[in-house]
Amino acid sequence: MLLAGIPERDCGVIIMLKGKRVTLRGVELTDVEEILKHFNDLEIRQFLGEAIPIAKPEEEEWVRSTWAQRREGRAHVFGIEFNETQQLIGTCGLHAISPIHRSTELGIAVWNKDYWGKGLGTxxxxxxxxxxxxxxxxxRVWLRVIEDNERAIHIYLKVGFQHTGRLRQCVFKQGGYQDLLIMDILEDEYHKE
Ligand SMILES: CC(C)(COP(=O)(O)OP(=O)(O)OC[C@H]1O[C@@H](n2cnc3c(N)ncnc32)[C@H](O)[C@@H]1OP(=O)(O)O)[C@@H](O)C(=O)NCCC(=O)NCCS
Structure with a gap:
């Protein structure tokens, strides 16, 4: 992985994480249009546990909030860019970072469905x-995933997460309740992978 400090137009310096086919980079206000083209899709949003539509000013506010959270060390949010075309195809991040417990909650969405199933999420x-x-x-890195999200659970297990908890009937979606699964991975398990 190549690490590069790149100047970001609005908010100082951010880290860019470069992989073979995708790059993780900071999100910018110019990304909002592309995000909104996909993010109000019910199929995507129901996996994220809510179906409330998002408007442009709210998304811009969210982008700005990612800069503030990064400066304060609370979260690191990235856009997922497809290297071949430099198109933004999703977002992901480490949230609720605790310097005391050294833990974080991971989230990911490849919200452009044209790019599903190509190994990019993994x-x-x-x-x-x-x-x-x-x-x-x-x-420790942990996450929440709704029990019917088999695609996501598959990739979490593949990169080393384990099932560690279940919150029963925690999420109401499509007319019924679903359990919310907790998964996590510890640093020694990660380094053994
Ligand atoms: C979950 C998500 C990030 C996966 O991204 P992706 O780029 O499609 O993932 P990949 O292509 O790297 O891998 C998909 C894997 O799921 C597998 N898969 C697909 N459908 C599946 C299913 N119904 N059950 C089990 N596995 C499935 C594929 O075979 C592939 O595994 P393999 O490479 O071992 O064959 C993406 O689908 C997404 O963003 N979904 C909507 C938002 C979301 O659910 N976010 C997670 C919230 S917890």
Missing amino acids: EALRLLLDYAFNQLNLH
Whole structure:
């Protein structure tokens, strides 16, 4: 993985995580249009646990909030860019970073469905884990996933996450309740992979 400090127009210097087929980079206000083309798709949003539409000013506010959270060390949010075309195809990040417990909650969405099933989500996940354990020196990365999200669960298991908990009937979607699964990976498990 190549690390490069690149100047970001609006918010100082950010880290860029370069993989073979995708690059993780900061999100910018100029990305909002592309994000909104896909992010209000119900199929995507139902996997993220809510179906409330998002408007342009709200998305811009979210982008700005990612800069503030990064400056404060609370979260590192990235856009997932497809190297071949430099198109933004998703977003991912490490949230609720705790310097005391050295833990973080991981989130990912390849929200452009044309890019599903090409191994790009898995590559983005691996870049994020490498960043969490080898750059931020974190001890534990955890996540929440709705029980019917088989695609996501498959890639989480593939990169080394384990099932560690289940919140029963935690999410209401499409007229019924679903359990929310907790998965995590510890630093020694990551380094053994
Ligand atoms: C989950 C997500 C990030 C996966 O991204 P992706 O780029 O499609 O993932 P990849 O192509 O790297 O891998 C997909 C894997 O799922 C497998 N898969 C596809 N459908 C599946 C299913 N129904 N059950 C189990 N595995 C499935 C594929 O075979 C592939 O595994 P393989 O490479 O071992 O064959 C993407 O689908 C997404 O963003 N979904 C909507 C938002 C979301 O669910 N985010 C996660 C919230 S917890």
